[in-house]
Amino acid sequence: MSIFEYNGSALVAMVGKNCFAIASDRRLGVQLQTIATDFQRIYNIHPKLFIGLSGLASDAQTLYQRLVFRHKLYELREERNMKPETFASLVSAIQYEKRFGPYFCQPVIAGLGDDDKPFICTMDAIGAKELAKDFVVAGTASESLYGACEAMFKPDMEAEELFETISQALLSSVDRDCLSGWGGHVYVVTPMEVTEKILKGRMD
C-alpha cells in the first residue's frame, strides 16, 4: 500500500467568476478502518487564502503548523496578508527543502489575489507547482476527480453554480473511492463573503 493511501483523502479546488471554491472529504482512516468522520483538511491561512492538505494526516498537520508559523511572522514583518502566489512559493520551498526525505503531503492552495482575482494551484510531495486556470485535484480519489471535473467544469461560473458543480464532482468521485468520503466540506469564497457548507453524502 502506498504511503498516500494510509489515511485517504480527496481534495478539489475550482475557479469561477471572481470567486473560487475548495472542497474536501471528511474521512480519516487507518488503512481500511475509519476512525473519524469530521476530519478537517482545509485550513484558513487568512480570510482570502485557504490550503487543503491531502496525504498522510500527521504530515499534513505538521506542515500546516509550520505554514501558519511562517505566515504569522510574515504578517508581523510586512503588516499585511500574504498573496496566494507568494504563499504557494513558500509551501513549494518548504517541501523542496525535504527533497530526499519528503513530507507525504499534497497541498491544494486557493486564494483571492490582487483585485480579487482567484488563484488555485496544487503541488506534488516535493513542491512541484502546478498552476491551473480551471481546477486542481489531490488525494486518493484524484483519478476519479480528474474525470469528473474535466466533464463538469465550465469557465466563469457564478458562486451558486460553482458550489453545485464542485459538490457534485466531489461526491461522485469519492463514491468510487473506498478510502475517502463520509460527506464533504465545501468553502466558496467571493470578494464579499466566505460560505462554508457541509454536504450530506454516502456514509460508507
Add this chain to the structure above:
Amino acid sequence: MTKEAIDMPQKGGFSFDLCKRNDMLLQNGLKMPSFLKTGTTIVGLIFQDGVILGADTRATEGPIVADKNCEKIHYIAPNIYCCGAGTAADTEAVTDMISSQLTLHRYHTGRESRVVTALSLLKSHLFNYQGHVSAALVLGGVDVTGPHLHTIYPHGSTDTLPYATMGSGSLAAMAIFESKYREGLSREEGVALVAEAIRSGIFNDLGSGSNVDICVITKGQKEYLRNHMTPNPRTYVSEKGYSFSKKTELLSTKITPLRETVVVIEGGDAMEE
C-alpha cells in the same frame, strides 16, 4: 531554549530530518509516492542568428496527466533559457536557483551573463548530488561570444551540440532533426523544424503531449512563443454542459462576511457645526 524548539527558516540547502522516519515506513511495507515528472520532449537547435528552444507541455504523475499545459522552458537570464525534463520539482528548483545566482553575478560583474557560466553552475550542482537531483536540461542562449546550445544530464555530464533533444520523446524528435537539420537555417525554417520535432514527440511518445512551446533567442532579443501550436484541442465539449437541477443536500451552512456592508440612510441628520 533548545535548538529544536526554534523552527526559524534555515540557511538554505536540503534538510534530511525526515529520512530516518521515511526509511522506517518503507521497511514497514509502505511504498514511496511517485513525484510529478515531465515525461517530455525538449529540443534545441542553433540557426543562423541564434538559438531556438522547444518543449511540449504535458506533466505526468505515473500514468495520469496531471497538467495539460505546464511550462517547461525556464528563464535563466534575459539572454539564456533552459528546457527541463525529469522530476518537475528538481528542474524548477535547479533552474530558479541558478537564475538567482546569475542575477547576483550580473550585479557583481556588471556584464551580460554567459551561457557557459550557467552551464558550469548547473553541472556542478547536479554532480554534487550524484544524479539524485533528477533534472535533464537543454540549455541555450546568445551572449557576447555567440550562440550556444548544451545538454546537461542528471549526473552532471554535458554536451555542446548544434542540435539536441532530451526526454522520453528525444528519439522521436532526433529522428526529425537528423533528417532535416542543416547549418544556417533561417528563423522561419528553424521554428518550423523545432515545431515538427516537438510534434513528432507529442504524437509518438506517450509521456509527451498537448501543445508546443517555443523560445527564439537572438543577439539582444528573445521571443517566448507560449503555446505556439495547439495541435490537441478539446473536441468533445458538449454544448449544454452539465446543469444540476436538484440541489445538493446540506447538513449545515455558515457564512462569514469579508467586507462590512455599509448601510446608507437617506435624509439623515446633518452633522452639527
